[in-house]
Amino acid sequence: MAWIPDRYRDLIALLQRGRVEADIDEEFTHHLEQRIAENVAAGMSPEAARRAALERFGDVPRYRRQTRALDQAESRTSRWRDRLDLIRRELSRATRGIVKAPAFAAVAVATLALGFGTAAAIFTLVDAVVLRPLPYPDADRLVVIRHPVPKVSSDAVWGLSPGGYFYFRSHARTLDGLAAYQTFDMSIAGDGVAERVRAAATTPDLFSVLGARPVQGRLYTAADDPPARAGVMPTVVVLSYAFWQRRYGGDPHVIGTIIRPEGMSLEVLGVAEPGFALPEAKPDLWFPLGLDPNGIPHNEHYLRVIGRSRAGASVAAVQADLAGLTAEFAGAMPDAYGRGFMEQSGFETRVVPLQQHVVGAYGRVLWILLGAVGLVLLIAAANVANLFLVRAESTARHTAIRTALGAGRADLVLHHLSESLLIGATAGAVGLVVAYGSLRGLLALAPSDVPRLDQIAFSGHTVLFTAALVVLASVALGLFPMIHGAVVGIRLTQDRTAGLTGPKAKIRTVLVAAQVAFAIVLLAAAGLLFQSARNLRNVRPGFEPAGAITFELAAPQNPYDTYEKIRQLYQRVLQDLETVPGVVAVGSATYLPLSGRSGCSLAFVEGFPRRPEEAAPCIATQQATPGYFAALGTAVRGRTPFWTDLDNKSGAVVVTKALADRLWPGEEPIGKGIKGNGPKPPFYRIVGVTEDVRGDGIDKPPLEAVYYPMEPIPGAFLWSPPGQMDVVVRSRGVDARELMTTIRRRVIAIDPTIPISNIRSLEELVAHSMARVTLTMMLLALAGGMALLLSAVGLYGVIAYLVGRRRGEIGVRMALGATGAEVGRQVVRDSVRIAIGGVVIGIGVSLLAMRVLSALLFEVSPSNPLVLGAAAALLLGIAVVASLIPARRATRIDPIEALRAE
Numbered sequence: 001m002a003w004i005p006d007r008y009r010d011l012i013a014l015l016q017r018g019r020v021e022a023d024i025d026e027e028f029t030h031h032l033e034q035r036i037a038e039n040v041a042a043g044m045s046p047e048a049a050r051r052a053a054l055e056r057f058g059d060v061p062r063y064r065r066q067t068r069a070l071d072q073a074e075s076r077t078s079r080w081r082d083r084l085d086l087i088r089r090e091l092s093r094a095t096r097g098i099v100k101a102p103a104f105a106a107v108a109v110a111t112l113a114l115g116f117g118t119a120a121a122i123f124t125l126v127d128a129v130v131l132r133p134l135p136y137p138d139a140d141r142l143v144v145i146r147h148p149v150p151k152v153s154s155d156a157v158w159g160l161s162p163g164g165y166f167y168f169r170s171h172a173r174t175l176d177g178l179a180a181y182q183t184f185d186m187s188i189a190g191d192g193v194a195e196r197v198r199a200a201a202t203t204p205d206l207f208s209v210l211g212a213r214p215v216q217g218r219l220y221t222a223a224d225d226p227p228a229r230a231g232v233m234p235t236v237v238v239l240s241y242a243f244w245q246r247r248y249g250g251d252p253h254v255i256g257t258i259i260r261p262e263g264m265s266l267e268v269l270g271v272a273e274p275g276f277a278l279p280e281a282k283p284d285l286w287f288p289l290g291l292d293p294n295g296i297p298h299n300e301h302y303l304r305v306i307g308r309s310r311a312g313a314s315v316a317a318v319q320a321d322l323a324g325l326t327a328e329f330a331g332a333m334p335d336a337y338g339r340g341f342m343e344q345s346g347f348e349t350r351v352v353p354l355q356q357h358v359v360g361a362y363g364r365v366l367w368i369l370l371g372a373v374g375l376v377l378l379i380a381a382a383n384v385a386n387l388f389l390v391r392a393e394s395t396a397r398h399t400a401i402r403t404a405l406g407a408g409r410a411d412l413v414l415h416h417l418s419e420s421l422l423i424g425a426t427a428g429a430v431g432l433v434v435a436y437g438s439l440r441g442l443l444a445l446a447p448s449d450v451p452r453l454d455q456i457a458f459s460g461h462t463v464l465f466t467a468a469l470v471v472l473a474s475v476a477l478g479l480f481p482m483i484h485g486a487v488v489g490i491r492l493t494q495d496r497t498a499g500l501t502g503p504k505a506k507i508r509t510v511l512v513a514a515q516v517a518f519a520i521v522l523l524a525a526a527g528l529l530f531q532s533a534r535n536l537r538n539v540r541p542g543f544e545p546a547g548a549i550t551f552e553l554a555a556p557q558n559p560y561d562t563y564e565k566i567r568q569l570y571q572r573v574l575q576d577l578e579t580v581p582g583v584v585a586v587g588s589a590t591y592l593p594l595s596g597r598s599g600c601s602l603a604f605v606e607g608f609p610r611r612p613e614e615a616a617p618c619i620a621t622q623q624a625t626p627g628y629f630a631a632l633g634t635a636v637r638g639r640t641p642f643w644t645d646l647d648n649k650s651g652a653v654v655v656t657k658a659l660a661d662r663l664w665p666g667e668e669p670i671g672k673g674i675k676g677n678g679p680k681p682p683f684y685r686i687v688g689v690t691e692d693v694r695g696d697g698i699d700k701p702p703l704e705a706v707y708y709p710m711e712p713i714p715g716a717f718l719w720s721p722p723g724q725m726d727v728v729v730r731s732r733g734v735d736a737r738e739l740m741t742t743i744r745r746r747v748i749a750i751d752p753t754i755p756i757s758n759i760r761s762l763e764e765l766v767a768h769s770m771a772r773v774t775l776t777m778m779l780l781a782l783a784g785g786m787a788l789l790l791s792a793v794g795l796y797g798v799i800a801y802l803v804g805r806r807r808g809e810i811g812v813r814m815a816l817g818a819t820g821a822e823v824g825r826q827v828v829r830d831s832v833r834i835a836i837g838g839v840v841i842g843i844g845v846s847l848l849a850m851r852v853l854s855a856l857l858f859e860v861s862p863s864n865p866l867v868l869g870a871a872a873a874l875l876l877g878i879a880v881v882a883s884l885i886p887a888r889r890a891t892r893i894d895p896i897e898a899l900r901a902e
Contacts, residue, residue, distance in 0.1 A: 035052075035053040036049045036053045037049075039052050039053060093415065093418070095422060097419060098419060098422060098423070101391065104387060104390075104391055105423065105426075107387060108384045108387050108388075108423050108427070109423060109426050109427045109430060110427075110430075111380045111383050111384050111427075111790070112380055112381070112384055112423065112424065112427035112428075112431070112473065113427040113428075113430035113431040113434055114376075114380060114431075114434065114786065115373075115376055115377035115379075115380035115381065115431070116377070116427055116428055116430075116431030116432075116434070116435070116466055116469055116470065116473075117430070117431040117432070117433070117434025117435040117437075117438060118373045118376055118377075118434070118435070118438060118783070118786070119370070119373045119374060119376075119377050119465075119466075119469060120431060120432065120434075120435035120462050120465060120466045120469075121373075121434075121435040121438035121439045121442060122366070122369050122370045122372075122373045122442075122779075123370060123461075123462060123465045124435070124439055124456065124457075124458060124459070124461075124462045125366050125369075125439075125442065125456060126366045126367065126370050127459070127461050127462070127465075128452055128455050128456040128457070128459075129359060129362060129363070129366055129450065129451055129452050129456065130359050130363050130366055130367070132452075132455070133355070134279065134354060134355055134358065135275060136210050136211050136354075137211035138211075138308070139354065139355065140353070140355070141176075141308050141309045141311070142209070142210075142306060142307070142308055142309075142353070142354035142355075143306070143307050143308075143309060143315060143318055143351050143352065143353055143354060144304075144305070144306055144307075144351070144352050144353075144354055144357040145160060145168070145178075145305045145306075145307055145322065145349065145350070145351055146158065146159060146160070146305075146349075146350050146352075147159070147160065147164075147301060147347060147348065147349055147350070148346070148348055148350050149345045149346055149347055149348075149618070150346040150348075151344060151345050151346035152345050152346070152617070152618050155696075155700070156618075157350070158301035159301045159302055159303045159304050159305065160180065160301060160303045160304075160305045161297065161298060161299060161300050161301050161302075161303065161336065162180075162291050162292070162295060162297070162298070162300070162303065163295075163297025163298065163333050163336055164297075164301075164329065164333075165178065165180045165291070165303055165305060166291070166293045167325060167328075167329070167332060167333070168305075168307075168322060168325060169205075171325050171328075172307075172318075172321055172322060172325065173310075173321055174309055174310055174313040174317050174318045174321040174322075175307045175308065175309060175310065175313075175318065175321075176308045176309065176310050176311075177205050177208055177209040177307065177308040178205060178209070178305060178306075178307045178308075179202060179203050179205040179206035179208075179209040179210070179305065179306050179307075180202070180203045180206075180289060180291065180303040180304065180305045181200050181201065181202035181203070181206055181278065181289065181303070181304055181305075181306075182200070182201045182202075182289065182302065182303065182304065183198065183199065183200050183201075183278065183280075183281045183283060183304075184198075184199055184201075184724075185197065185198060185199070185552070185554060185724065185757070186198075186199045186261045186262050186285065186554075187261065187262055187554050187556045187753065187754070187755050188259065188260070188261040188262070188285075195247075195755065196552075196554060196755040196757045197243065197261070197284040197285060198281060198282065198283045198284050198285075199261070199283055199284065199285040199286075199287070200278060200281065200283035200285070200286050200287075201234070201287055201288065201289040201290070202286060202287075202288070202289055203225065203288075203289050203291060204219075204220055204221050204222050204224070204225050204288065206306070207219045207220075209306055209307070209308045210276070210306070212272055212273065212276045213272075213273045213276075214238070214270040214271060214272060214273065215241060215270075215271050215272070215273050215274070216244070216252055216254075216255055216270055216271040217238075217255040217256075217268070217269050217270025217271060218269055218270045219238055219269065219270055219272070220236050220238060220269055220286075220287070220288055224236045224269070224288055225288035225289070225290060226290065227290055227291065227292030227293075227294070227295065233264045233265075234264065234266060234287040234288050234290060235265070235266060235267060236266060236267050236268075236269045236287060236288065237259065237266035237267070237268055237269065237285050237286065237287045238268075238269055238270050238271070238272055238285075238286040238287070239254070239268060239270075239271045239272070239284070239285065239286075240271075240272055240276070240277070240282065240283060240284050240285070240286070241271055241272055241273060241274040241275070241276070242274075242282070242284070243284035243285070244271045254268050254271075255268055255269070255270060255271075256268065260558075261285065262556045262557035262558060262723075263556060263557045263558020263559070263561070264557070264558075266285075266287060272286065279306075279354060279357070279358045280358065280451070296335070297333040297335065297336040297337075298336055299336045299337065299341065299602065300601075306354060307351075315351055315352070315353055318351045319349075319350070319351040322349045322351060323348065323349055325349075326347070326348060326349040329342065329347075330342055345618070358451045358452070359451055360451065361772065361855065362450055362451060362772070364852070364855060364856075365772060365775075365776050365856070368525075368776065368780075368852060368853065368856075369776065369779050369780070369783075372522055372525065372779070372780055372783040373783055375518040375521060375522055375783070375787065376518075376522070376783050376786050376787055376790070377469070377473075378514070378518055379514075379515045379518050379519065379786075379787050379790045379791065379794075380790055381473055381476070381477070382511040382512070382514055382515050382794065383511075383515065383790050383793060383794045383797070384423075384473075384477060385476075385477055385480050385511055386508055386511055386512070386794060386797055387797075388416075388420070388477050388478075388480055389480070389507070389508060390797075391419075416478045416479070417474070417475065417478035417479070418478075419478065420473075420474040420475070420477040420478030421474045421478065423474070423477070424470045424471070424473055424474030424477070425470060425474070427470070428466050428467065428469070428470035431466055432462075432463065432466055435458070435462060435466065436458055439456070439458060442779075443456060445775060445778070446775065447768060447771030447772060447775060448768070449768075449771070509834050509837075511794070512791070512794045512795055512834050512838070513834055513835075513837040513838035513841065514838065514841075515787070515790060515791045515794045515795075515838065516791050516795075516834070516835050516837075516838025516839060516842060516875055516879075517838040517839070517841040517842035517845060518787060518791075518842070519784065519787035519788055519790075519791040519838075519842070519875060520838065520839055520842025520843060520845075520846060520868075520871050520872065520875060521842055521845050521846050521849055522780060522783050522784040522787045523784040523787070523788065523871035523874065523875070524842075524843075524846040524850060524867055524868055524871045525780045525784070525846075525849075525850065525853060526777060526780040526781040526783070526784040527864075527867035527868075527870060527871055528850060528853055528857060528860055528862065528864060528867050529773060529776055529777035529780055529781075529853065529856060529857070530777055530781070531860045531864065531866075531867060532773060532777075532856065532857045532858045532859070532860050533770065533773050533774055533777050535858050535859045535860060536698050536699060536770050536773065536858050537770075539694070539698050539699075540691075540692075541593060541594060541693070541694045541698055541766055541769075542593055542634055542656075542690065542691055542692055542693030542694050542702070542703070543593060543632040543633045543634045543693070543762065544632075544633025544634075544762075545633075545761070545762040545763040545765070545766045546762075546763060547633075547730055547731060547732060548631060548632070548633065548728055548729065548730040548731070548761065548762045549728075549729055549731075549736050549739065549740065549759065549760070549761050549762070550592060550726055550727060550728045550729070550758075550759075550760060550761070550762060550765065551726070551727055551740070551743075551756050551757065551758060551759040551760075552724060552725070552726055552727070552756070552757045552758045553570075553573065553588065553724070553725055553726075553727050553747070553754060553756060554723060554724040554754065554755055554757070555569055555570075555723045555724070555754060556723075556753055556754070557723060560721070560723060561721070562721060563710065563711040563712065563718075563721045564711065565721075566710065566721045566722060566723060567646060567710045567711050569750075569751070569754075570588060570625055570710065570725065571625075571643060571646075572750060573727075573746075573747060573750055574586045574587065574588065574625060574627060574727070576746050576750065577727075577729060577743060577746060578627075580739065580742050580743065580746065581734065582731045582732060582733055582734030582739065583729055583730070583731050583734075583739070584730050584731060584732050585627055585630040585631040585728075585729075585730040586627050586631050586727065586728070586729050586730075587624065587625050587626065587627035587628030587629065587630065587631040587632065587727075587728055588624070588625045588628060588725040588726060588727040588728065589622050589623065589624040589625070589628050589707065589725060589726055589728075590622040590623050590624075590722050590724070590725055590726070591622055591726060592632075592726045592728070592765060593632075593693050593694055593695050593703065593765075594694060594695070594696075594697065594698070594765050594766065594768075594769040595726070595765070601618065601619070601620075601621045601676050601719075602617070602618055602676060602677070603617050603618070603619045603621070603663075603674055603675075603676060603706060604674070604675055604676065604677075604678060604679040605663055605672065605673070605674050606672060606673030606674065606675075606681070606683045607672075607673070617662070617663070617704075619659055619704045619705060619706060620695055620703055620704060620705035620706075621676060621705065621706050621708060621719075622705065622706075622707060622708070623707070623708050623709065623710050623718070623719075623722045623725075624641075624654070624707040624708070624709075624710075625710060625725075626640065626641050626642050626643050626645070626646075627640075628640075628707070628728065629654070629688075629690065630730070631728040631729060631730045632728050632730075632762075633730065633762075634690050634691060634693065635690065635691045636654060636688040636689065636690050636691075637670075637688060637689045637690075638654075638670045638686075638687055638688035638689055639687050639688050640654060640687070640688050641653070641654070641687065641688075641709060645687075645709065646709055646710060646711055649711075649713045649714065650685065650713075651682070651683070651684040651685050651709065651713040651716065652684070652685060652687040652709065653674065653684040653685065653686055653687065653706055653707060653708050653709065654686070654687065654688040654689070654690060654706075654707040655669060655674070655686055655688075655689055655690070655705065655706050655707070656689070656690050656692065656693050656702065656703055656704060656705045657689055657690060657691055657692050657702065658692055658693075658701070658702035658703060658704045659703075659704035659705060659706065660686075660689050662704060669686050669689055670686055670687060670688070670689065671685065671686060672685075672686050673685060673686075674686060674706060675716050675717070676717055676718075676719075677717035678717070681715075682713060682714070682715050682716050683716070684706075684708060684709075684713065684716060690707075693705065697769055698766070698769055698770060698858075699858045710722060728762070729743065736761065740759055743756075744756055772856070773856055773858070776856060788874070788875075788878060791838075791875065791878065792878045792881070792882045793882075795831055795834065795835065795878070795879050795882040795883065796882040796883070796885065796886070799827060799830060799831045799882065799883045799886040799887075800885070800886040800889070821891070823887075823890050823891055824887040824888065824890060824891045825887075826890075827883055827886055827887035827890050828880060828883045828884070828887050830883070831879045831880065831882060831883030831886075832876060832879050832880060832883070834879070835875055835876050835878075835879030836876070838875070839872045839875055839876065842871075842872075842875075843868055843872060846868060846871075847862075847863050847868075850862035850863065
């Protein structure tokens with residue numbers, strides 16, 4: 001076979017492998033090769049031998065059809081080879097051209113890489129948080145069920161009560177399953193060191209609703225979940241895979257053993273599969289919730305509930321089904337859901353897809369950021385498009401020669417596409433590096449409450465997204481000069497006036513005006529969020545953030561299982577910490593302001609003129625120790641409780657100003673009685689009123705709350721002993737890290753089984769509450785800054801180009817008596833005129849686009865004229881600055897030299 005030409009032998013191989021469709025049998029192939037060999041042996045060249053063999057075989061009837069098929073197959077292969085050769089030649093020519101223009105290539109690659117990289121980084125966040133399905137089987141059928149109470153508060157949303165949960169589970173026709181759960185922290189000791197772990201108490205249905213499987217042992221079922229009774233605790237537990245690996249080293253023999261978190265005795269039934277978690281938490285321990293389906297219904301809404309809809313049932317169908325059942329609550333559970341309560345609270349049921357619930361407000365934020373970087377990418381592409389127009393003109397003579405020698409439109413398109421694809425591919429590769437670095441920076445800045453934060457990573461989706469951007473941008477940039485007539489039909493002689501008023505000058509002006517308009521939109525968005533963040537910082541949160549640190553302290557349930565024992569523990573700890581040098585106040589409460597854990601419970605007021613059908617208000621309630629308000633830095637009118645109030649069972653409580661204004665408008669609330677769980681005495685007595693406290697967010701209304709003591713007074717309900725509390729320590733003139741070392745040592749000396757966790761300053765607490773607005777503002781400001789820089793470069797480039805093209809005209813004007821100052825002012829006016837067009841368009845677009853920011857703004861209008869005016873003034877100032885160098889160059893044009901050059 002060595003004497004058969006390579007081209008022909010390759011074709012034979014393709015035919016034999018079936019890679020080319022042709023009916024060639026082995027006999028024909030054998031005789032053809034034999035005939036070619038004979039011709040070569042007779043002295044013919046390989047190519048002549050092949051042609052002669054085919055001509056002879058074409059005369060043989062039984063080989064005629066196969067000869068014709070072979071010719072056709074060879075023709076097709078030849079055409080593809082010619083096309084590939086053409087592409088290789090154009091890519092080689094484009095590479096040589098780009099190498100000869102390194103400045104053009106460097107600027108184009110850097111500009112596009114910046115746009116590609118930032119877009120890819122934000123897309124990675126959007127993909128991981130918003131687009132990617134949740135890690136549950138048939139996740140699109142999972143829904144979250146909650147109860148909005150708009151008449152209690154415009155944004156108040158409660159969980160489900162046990163009675164409501166069982167009613168829905170028994171009567172819903174559109175649900176295949178319904179599961180309830182609670183999450184909380186627990187202490188588990190081992191080797192003398194206490195560890196704080198996350199726990200979830202759930203109904204057994206949760207595992208089937210979320211599709212969980214065990215990797216060891218089994219998951220608990222309804223048989224393991226008897227109704228909880230007083231003093232009866234869960235007896236079984238399932239471990240998370242991560243906790244099993246971390247604490248027990250993946251030991252399979254842990255199944256059947258007993259663990260004792262907070263004094264409970266729990267038999268380990270199994271280990272959940274890797275990665276299984278709740279949508280908003282990753283529990284280490286799972287155990288039965290112990291709800292009683294036959295229990296008396298109460299108006300207590302502490303359950304989080306997830307349902308799985310039936311196949312084919314839409315979210316709207318589930319919503320309609322449960323809304324109808326909610327209307328039956330007053331008749332089915334009249335003691336818990338009286339008609340007065342239902343009407344006055346606006347109690348209703350809302351069903352939302354689980355994905356939407358998990359993403360929450362961050363979905364809007366991420367889409368806004370992706371749109372912002374999309375504008376940056378468009379600005380970058382507009383800049384590069386101008387570069388391609390300039391390059392097309394600089395190579396116009398070469399292109400005209402190719403056209404004169406017979407190159408067609410397709411050849412020229414292929415050439416420009418080759419250049420743009422090389423530029424785009426290089427920019428895409430650099431952009432992926434930029435995206436990787438940007439993503440790491442974004443994750444470092446991202447607030448801890450961003451959903452699915454641990455799942456955000458550089459992935460194949462990011463690469464595909466970047467590749468799609470590269471292809472779209474490269475094709476658009478490659479065709480752009482052709483579309484606008486910058487290539488086809490260019491004459492062999494230079495046209496020195498083509499840039500003055502022709503279509504190329506107009507399209508450059510339009511591109512720069514578009515850049516200015518996009519920059520206005522981004523700067524306006526960043527300005528609005530900056531104003532919103534400034535307004536938020538000016539709001540007093542109801543305490544003094546500076547000079548205080550906080551941490552969580554959790555008393556194990558065994559031995560701290562009564563009000564008295566917990567009170568004694570906290571009193572000893574807090575009074576001991578007060579003696580630490582530098583500490584000026586110490587106190588604790590069941591949760592802090594801005595922690596998002598306020599919730600609400602019914603409040604009954606002594607002597608309140610309420611009709612029997614009128615509902616008691618649902619307000620935030622918590623338990624606080626003496627010294628709490630001083631440590632927090634919250635102003636209190638009246639007095640705060642003392643430890644002697646606990647000793648004397650005086651029932652001293654403090655309420656917030658917002659609650660006092662609501663319940664006793666125009667009256668003195670101090671001395672009034674208030675309590676939970678019914679209107680019968682005895683009542684707790686109000687001894688102080690705090691300033692307005694922001695409980696759920698600085699941008700939310702002031703909190704309506706009651707601060708109860710740690711121990712109940714005789715005959716008055718007070719929920720359960722506060723085993724876990726947030727301790728606040730206010731200090732002066734001492735380093736916080738050194739202070740925490742001393743605090744930790746003091747607490748361990750009192751009881752080494754008490755863990756300290758979640759250490760932070762109150763300033764960090766405030767910053768975290770503003771993190772979403774702050775992050776969005778920072779990223780939009782960064783996008784606006786990039787847009788500003790790119791717009792300035794675009795303006796400078798166009799003005800400099802126009803000055804260069806108008807050298808002859810400027811020379812004539814100056815020869816006729818125009819001064820350099822007049823010429824310079826004209827250049828600046830040209831720049832400002834372009835910028836004004838972009839500003840006008842940008843402000844119009846901003847007035848429409850800024851509405852999407854409404855949910856992120858605080859006390860600032862989306863159409864704020866000050867912000868829009870400042871953005872416009874900044875862009876116009878940039879236009880003036882960008883035109884100064886070209887204007888200075890224009891004033892120095894020598895009329896004689898300019899006219900001679902013409």
